[in-house]
Amino acid sequence: MSTPTQAQVATARDLLASLGDLGGHIKGDDIAHLEVHGNEVVGSHLVPGLSIDVDELDDGIEAWIHVGKGVRIDKPVHMCFGMLPTEGLQRIVMHVEADEDSFASVQAHCTFPNAIDITHKMDAEVKIAPGATYEYFERHLHGAEGGVIVVPRTKVHVGEGGRFKTEFELIKGMAGVIDFDYEVDCDAFSTLDMITRIIGRGHDRVRINEVGHLNGEGAKAVLQSHLALRDDASAEIYNTLTASAPHARGHVDCKEIVQGRATAKAVPVVEVNHPLAHVTHEAAIGSVDSKQLQTLMSRGLDEDAATDLIIEGLLS
Amino acid sequence: MGVLELRDVKLELGGKAILNGLSVDFWEGHIHALIGPNGAGKSTLAGAIMGLPDYRHMEGDILLDGESIRDLPVDERARRGITLAWQEPARFEGLRVDKFVLAGAKDRSADTVRRVLQRVGLDPEKYAKRSVDKTLSGGERKRIELASILAMEPRVVLMDEPDSGIDVEALTRIFDALADFKERGATVIMITHSEEVLRHAEHAFLLCNGCIIRKGSAGRIDDYFADKCAHCDHENVPVEEEVAAVVE
Numbered sequence: 001m002s003t004p005t006q007a008q009v010a011t012a013r014d015l016l017a018s019l020g021d022l023g024g025h026i027k028g029d030d031i032a033h034l035e036v037h038g039n040e041v042v043g044s045h046l047v048p049g050l051s052i053d054v055d056e057l058d059d060g061i062e063a064w065i066h067v068g069k070g071v072r073i074d075k076p077v078h079m080c081f082g083m084l085p086t087e088g089l090q091r092i093v094m095h096v097e098a099d100e101d102s103f104a105s106v107q108a109h110c111t112f113p114n115a116i117d118i119t120h121k122m123d124a125e126v127k128i129a130p131g132a133t134y135e136y137f138e139r140h141l142h143g144a145e146g147g148v149i150v151v152p153r154t155k156v157h158v159g160e161g162g163r164f165k166t167e168f169e170l171i172k173g174m175a176g177v178i179d180f181d182y183e184v185d186c187d188a189f190s191t192l193d194m195i196t197r198i199i200g201r202g203h204d205r206v207r208i209n210e211v212g213h214l215n216g217e218g219a220k221a222v223l224q225s226h227l228a229l230r231d232d233a234s235a236e237i238y239n240t241l242t243a244s245a246p247h248a249r250g251h252v253d254c255k256e257i258v259q260g261r262a263t264a265k266a267v268p269v270v271e272v273n274h275p276l277a278h279v280t281h282e283a284a285i286g287s288v289d290s291k292q293l294q295t296l297m298s299r300g301l302d303e304d305a306a307t308d309l310i311i312e313g314l315l316s
Numbered sequence: 317m318g319v320l321e322l323r324d325v326k327l328e329l330g331g332k333a334i335l336n337g338l339s340v341d342f343w344e345g346h347i348h349a350l351i352g353p354n355g356a357g358k359s360t361l362a363g364a365i366m367g368l369p370d371y372r373h374m375e376g377d378i379l380l381d382g383e384s385i386r387d388l389p390v391d392e393r394a395r396r397g398i399t400l401a402w403q404e405p406a407r408f409e410g411l412r413v414d415k416f417v418l419a420g421a422k423d424r425s426a427d428t429v430r431r432v433l434q435r436v437g438l439d440p441e442k443y444a445k446r447s448v449d450k451t452l453s454g455g456e457r458k459r460i461e462l463a464s465i466l467a468m469e470p471r472v473v474l475m476d477e478p479d480s481g482i483d484v485e486a487l488t489r490i491f492d493a494l495a496d497f498k499e500r501g502a503t504v505i506m507i508t509h510s511e512e513v514l515r516h517a518e519h520a521f522l523l524c525n526g527c528i529i530r531k532g533s534a535g536r537i538d539d540y541f542a543d544k545c546a547h548c549d550h551e552n553v554p555v556e557e558e559v560a561a562v563v564e
Contacts, residue, residue, distance in 0.1 A: 226410075255409070289406070290369075291402070291406040292406045292407075292408055294366075294368055294369070294390060295402065295405070295406045295461075296419055296420075297389070297390040297391040297394060298366055298390055298391075298393075298394050298398075298399050298400045299394055299399060299419050299420025299464060299465075299468055300391055300394040300395045300399075300420040300468065301391060301394075301419055301420060302391050303391070306391075306419075309411065309415065309419060310408065310411065312410075312411070312415075313408050313409060313410035313411025313412070313415070313447070313448075314409055314410050314411075315410065316410040316411070316412070316447075
């Protein structure tokens with residue numbers, strides 16, 4: 001990646017400024033970072049053991065991220081994707097390879113503060129070698145219009161004893177349309193931890209499809225989807241967890257708070273193909289729990305404040 | 317005149333009379349106990365005083381400082397100083413203890429969290445950032461609920477079976493909290509089946525079939541525990557049946 005121009009530096013600054021108190025995008029010599037505005041890399045910094053190669057496409061970027069064998073990147077790698085204009089398409093194609101016994105944690109912020117008609121697509125392929133850990137926390141900031149279509153598609157393979165943790169969070173601004181699709185294959189003694197937290201408002205439409213395959217002995221997974229929906233928002237959540245090896249363990253947890261005219265559907269699918277495997281699920285959809293509400297109201301909070309606090313907890 | 321007065325309070329649930337024209341004064345700065353058999357109407361009375369939605373259709377009146385609060389919702393009653401500690405405190409997934417404690421606190425500082433958690437015997441360093449969820453035992457949640465009430469500095473505290481499901485250490489902390497409420501001049505109304513808890517009350521009311529059938533100093537009422545009610549032929553409605561009636 002080449003040294004950014006003055007104009008690119010200014011764009012990167014504006015992009016990061018749009019994150020506001022979502023924050024967390026920290027810079028420093030020992031902190032790797034990458035900023036992509038539309039199809040342009042406007043800022044980057046690498047640390048030893050981490051390589052990021054980027055091709056700029058017509059409508060986005062294609063990136064190859066590699067964490068070397070045994071490399072431990074102690075401080076989170078910060079990535080910022082987004083677009084400042086009101087309209088456009090940003091496509092991120094990402095190939096991640098975490099070599100054996102490596103560790104990397106990525107804090108990705110996706111910001112579309114002025115969106116009216118923006119599509120943000122992510123096609124990612126993640127290969128986590130045996131003993132490696134790769135964490136990917138993606139936080140979205142959308143504007144008040146909700147004019148964003150977010151389409152993340154990710155396929156992950158976790159090698160023996162490896163670990164993949166991912167969180168997708170959209171709790172600020174209008175979600176718009178989210179069509180989320182993750183599929184993870186887990187080898188023996190690997191761990192998968194997938195969390196989705198979304199607040200839907202207005203006419204937001206959310207579709208989540210999370211699939212985990214516990215293929216190896218002793219593989220473990222937790223899939224969690226916590227959503228709060230209000231106004232006319234709607235959501236469909238499909239969580240699928242299959243366990244096909246001895247001592248594979250998994251749990252699916254889907255909780256949705258629905259208010260106003262919002263609607264929600266949860267479809268947890270658990271499939272066990274080995275007598276020594278064990279998978280559980282729980283799904284709860286409904287209004288705010290009345291006892292929680294009454295408890296907080298009996299401390300003096302009005303109904304709206306109590307509801308907000310309950311939702312804040314659920315999505316924390 | 318009491319700080320909290322109930323006047324001819326009647327309440328039916330599912331066509332069944334639960335509170336039958338109940339009139340009682342709770343005196344300011346005193347610790348009161350409500351005792352009586354299951355289904356006598358004790359928890360219903362606490363819910364009616366708090367203004368919980370299932371009990372808002374009550375007849376009669378409830379006065380705080382001589383002013384009717386019967387038409388006020390729960391949160392407005394709380395802002396006027398009434399609060400309720402539940403027999404089985406709610407779980408809040410993901411909601412941190414410190415945020416829960418400060419939700420209704422008068423002083424919303426970190427010092428308050430430390431002070432009230434210590435007062436109920438919980439180490440703030442260990443508990444403040446935990447969630448008020450199923451990872452806490454019932455006794456821990458009970459203490460955290462009490463901490464949140466201490467932080468609120470209420471004028472009237474309704475405590476529904478403060479000793480249920482907790483160990484001896486936790487019970488000691490609850491008695492400490494009672495002393496705090498008393499010192500601050502708060503009025504406490506405890507529902508209990510325990511002689512030990514009753515001994516911490518100054519006044520007691522024996523409820524049966526939705527009526528106060530005896531009242532007086534706690535020492536005068538404790539013969540209830542010596543089976544004085546054993547031969548009562550009143551039909552009381554345990555709370556589970558009340559709830560079932562509402563659901564139906």
